[in-house]
Amino acid sequence: MSQQLLLLDEGTPWRLDPRTREIGRRGVADARAALAQARAQRPHETDTDEHSLAA
Numbered sequence: 001m002s003q004q005l006l007l008l009d010e011g012t013p014w015r016l017d018p019r020t021r022e023i024g025r026r027g028v029a030d031a032r033a034a035l036a037q038a039r040a041q042r043p044h045e046t047d048t049d050e051h052s053l054a055a
Helices: 018-041
Strands: none
């Protein structure tokens, strides 16, 4: 059996630079805002909704 390729060298620490972190945080905040807005626009769901019965 052949040896599996290593994706990351375990000895090499890595960090995201501050600009990349900020872009990521803004993206998460935008996604949360979009989800909140979509939830607010949906009609109220009841317990008889077919999705809640699917499980």
